[in-house]
Amino acid sequence: xxxxxxxxxxxTNRAQMPRGEVALDDLPEGQRRxxxxxxxxxxxxxxxxxxxxxxxxxxxxxxxxxxxxxxTMKYNPRGAxxxxxxxxFLNRHPETPARFSQGIFSVLYDLxxxxxxxxxxxAVSLAPAAGAQGEYAGVAMIRAYHEAHGNHDRDEIIVPDSxxxxxxxxxxxxxxxxxxIATKPDGDIDLESLEEALSERTAGLMITNPSTLGxxxxxxKEIADKVHDAGGLLYYDGxxxxxxxxxxxxxxxxxxxxxxxxxxxxxxxxxxGGPGAGPxxxxxxxxxxxxxxxVAEGEDGSYFLEYEQQxxxxxxxxxxxxxxxGVLLRAYAYxxxxxxxxxxxxxxxxxxxxxxxxxxxxxxYKVAYPERRAMHEFxxxxxxxxxxxxxxxxMDVAKRMLDYGVHAPTAxxxxxxxxxxxxxxxxxxAKETLDHFADxxxxxxxxxESEPETVKNAPYTLPVKRLDxxxxxxxxxxxxxxERKAAG
Numbered sequence: 001x002x003x004x005x006x007x008x009x010x011x012t013n014r015a016q017m018p019r020g021e022v023a024l025d026d027l028p029e030g031q032r033r034x035x036x037x038x039x040x041x042x043x044x045x046x047x048x049x050x051x052x053x054x055x056x057x058x059x060x061x062x063x064x065x066x067x068x069x070x071x072t073m074k075y076n077p078r079g080a081x082x083x084x085x086x087x088x089f090l091n092r093h094p095e096t097p098a099r100f101s102q103g104i105f106s107v108l109y110d111l112x113x114x115x116x117x118x119x120x121x122x123a124v125s126l127a128p129a130a131g132a133q134g135e136y137a138g139v140a141m142i143r144a145y146h147e148a149h150g151n152h153d154r155d156e157i158i159v160p161d162s163x164x165x166x167x168x169x170x171x172x173x174x175x176x177x178x179x180x181i182a183t184k185p186d187g188d189i190d191l192e193s194l195e196e197a198l199s200e201r202t203a204g205l206m207i208t209n210p211s212t213l214g215x216x217x218x219x220x221k222e223i224a225d226k227v228h229d230a231g232g233l234l235y236y237d238g239x240x241x242x243x244x245x246x247x248x249x250x251x252x253x254x255x256x257x258x259x260x261x262x263x264x265x266x267x268x269x270x271x272x273g274g275p276g277a278g279p280x281x282x283x284x285x286x287x288x289x290x291x292x293x294x295v296a297e298g299e300d301g302s303y304f305l306e307y308e309q310q311x312x313x314x315x316x317x318x319x320x321x322x323x324x325x326g327v328l329l330r331a332y333a334y335x336x337x338x339x340x341x342x343x344x345x346x347x348x349x350x351x352x353x354x355x356x357x358x359x360x361x362x363x364x365y366k367v368a369y370p371e372r373r374a375m376h377e378f379x380x381x382x383x384x385x386x387x388x389x390x391x392x393x394x395m396d397v398a399k400r401m402l403d404y405g406v407h408a409p410t411a412x413x414x415x416x417x418x419x420x421x422x423x424x425x426x427x428x429x430a431k432e433t434l435d436h437f438a439d440x441x442x443x444x445x446x447x448x449e450s451e452p453e454t455v456k457n458a459p460y461t462l463p464v465k466r467l468d469x470x471x472x473x474x475x476x477x478x479x480x481x482x483e484r485k486a487a488g
Contacts, residue, residue: 001050002480003040003042003046003047003050003051004040004480006040006042006046006047006050007040007041007042008041008042009041010041011041011042011043011046012041012042012043057462057463059402059407061073061074061075061076061269061270064405064406064407065406065407065425065429065433065436065437066407067407067409067423067424067425067426067437068407068409068410068422068424069214069377069379069409069410069413069421069422069423069424070164070212070239070240070377070410070413070422070424071264071270071410071424072239072240072242072261072264072265072270072376072424072426073270073424073426074242074264074270074426074427074428075426075428076267076268076269076330076334077267077334077337079333079337080267080329080330080331080333080334080337081267081330083329083330083332083333084326084327084329084330084333088103089104089325089326089329090326092104094321094322094325095321098302098303098304098305099302101303102302102303104325105295105303105304105305106303107329107332108126108295108303108322108325108328108332109295109296109297109303110332111124111126111328111331111332111335112124112125112126112279112294112295114332114335115260115279115281115331116281118245118246118249118335118343119238119241119249119250119251119258119260119281120249120250120251120252121249121250121251121258121281121282121283122251122281122282122283122284122287123281123282123287123290123294124260124279124280124281124282125137125279125280125282125290125291125292125294126277126279126295126322126323126328127279127280127290127291127292127293127294127317127318127319127322127323128259128277128278128279128280128291128318128319128323129275129276129277129278129318129319129323129324130275130276130277130278131166131238131239131259131260131261131263131264131276131278132166132170132278133278133318134238134259134260134261134278134279134280135166135167135170135237135259135278136170136173136174137259137278137280137291137315137318138170138235138257138258138259138280139157139170139171139173139174139176139204139206139235140174140289140291140315141257141280141282141286141289141290141315142157142174142203142204142233142235142256142257142286143174143175143176143203144289144313144315145233145285145286145289146203148288148289148313151203151231153200153201154200154201154202154203154231154232155175155176155177155201155203156176156177156178156179156197156199156201156202156203157171157174157176157177157178157179157203157204157205157206157235158178158179158180158181158194158197158198158202158204158205158206158227158232159171159178159179159180159181159205159206159207160180160181160182160183160189160207160211161180161181161182161183161415161416162183162187162211162212162213162414162416163206163207163208163211163212163237164208164212164237164239165413166237167206167237168180170206171206176203179197179202181193181194181196181197183211183213183416186369186371186372187211187213187215187369187372188215188217188218188219189207189217189219189223191219191222191223191226194223194226194227195226198226198227198230198232199230200230200231202227202230202231202232203232203233204227204232204233204234204235204256205223205227205232205233205234205235206235206237207223207234207235207236207237208236208237208238208239208240209236209240209244209250209253210240210243210244210375210376210377211240212239212240212413212414212422213368213369213379213414213416213417214354214369214374214375214376214377214378214379214422214424215369215372215374215375216243216375220253220254221253221254223254224253224254224255225254228254233256233257233286234254234255234256234257235255235256235257235258236250236253236255236257236258236259237258237259238250238258238259238260238261238265239261239264240375240376240377241260241261241264241265242264242265242346242347242350242376242426242427243347243350243351243375243376243377244347244375245265245343245344245346245347246340246341246343246344246345246346246347247344247347250281251281251283255283256282256283256285256286257280257281257282257283257286258280258281259278259279259280259281260277260278260279260280260281261276261278262276262277262278262279262327262328262330262331263275263276263277263327266330266331266334266335267330267331267333267334268327268330268331275324275326275327276324276327277323277324277327277328277331279323279328288311288313288314289313289314289315290311290314290315291314291315291316291317291318292305292306292307292308292311292314292316292317293305293306293307293317293322294306294311295322296310305322345427346427347376347427348427349427350376350425350426350427351374351375351376353425353426353427353429353434354374354375354376354377354378354423354424354425355373355374355378356431356434357378357423357425357434357437357438358374358378358423360434360435360438361380361423361438361441361442363442364441364442364445365380365381365382365421365441365445366380366381366382366383366384367379367380367381368380368381368417368420376424376426377422377423377424378422378423379414379417379420379421379422379423380409380420380421380423381417381418381419381420381421382394382397382419382420382421383418383419385397385419385445385448385449386418386419388449390448390449390452391452391456392448392452392455392456393419394411394412394419394420394421395411395412396448396455396456396458397421397441397444397445397448397455398411398421399455399458399459399466400444400447400448400454400455400458400459401440401441401444402458402459402461402462403458403459403460403461403462404440404443404444406436406437406440408421409421409422409423409424410422410423410424425437
């Protein structure tokens, strides 16, 4: 039911208030409405109950296990949120002069330093307001670096076939051509394919490690050497950083630039379109080009923001004001809460949970890389089910899982593995939760083999049943025109 269907004439949240005439004498005739707004007329209680019920119909990390691979849907401590909501932070205007902003500037300066230390980078800029914007900033810095050195012919970015889909899109937005290289059957990058792709046109390589296959790239040092020897730079996609916190640093692997997903790894609710934060870390060679503003410390110990005047080679500003401060504050509080040792435990438990769950599911589903140890996530392939007489696809299994109260993993990504599930349990979940998830997947597998139509027509228990995905995408209708109630 829509909120419009609760509407009743003259029922408003002001129904019990004294009635009075609205004075329009001072409002010019041309600025007055000739008709009503067309908004629903509902009481405050109607509105509260309606949207509360809607929220209870959602799957969320607060209510269900949410193992979306590559998305890192981990628990976000409420303490970090409370820190970001302190009145002194919450009520500060973004144009407050520096002399009245020393508290927030000191926090942001410390966050820059902590993130640089965590990832082995020379410096960090907090400016990008999302992971995608951080990616773009990284590619823009690579371009600026080559242009500053007169390498105007370097117009190619190399991307593995297992990369995030955003990587080739970002490279294209940055004005580069993308060159795809292969991964071997064992999941590592094919070095021969890399060597063939490298040339005098190579600007850089974009990868994440661990990769989207859930595997640690064992040849990363050799890859870095080959790219650097060819005159290119290495970009690190920070999407999978949760797996290596406190264990290995991208800067030590040879990367020149990276972005962080603070809304994945460092305690901001992930999903729903934002807000996010995508700070970028750089090696010393890219320091002149970092986006502004950058928080700096003066000789007298005070803090200030550096802009284009102080950094003439910068790629410029990413947003009107200095980043998404609320997200940055959550990250700062989270890092302070867990500390250096906590970072290591995050990675250890994320990898432990992933491998435990992989082994629990191995008897029921085919593991895509059976000879490799998983990192924070792993891939199952359901190709055998799809090609069987039952013709049960990965999406069918995903829909059926909803009937058992668990959200499906990421389906059909990465594209290099057919009919796949990308499963990431994160460090947040208990053994009992993982056991229940494995039991549900085992039961759905049994159903797919014995009663496939039950699986192919799922879900049955949700407010919305099986949709025509193609029609829903092509004929999306989000506008209320009053017809549904009349037809209903």
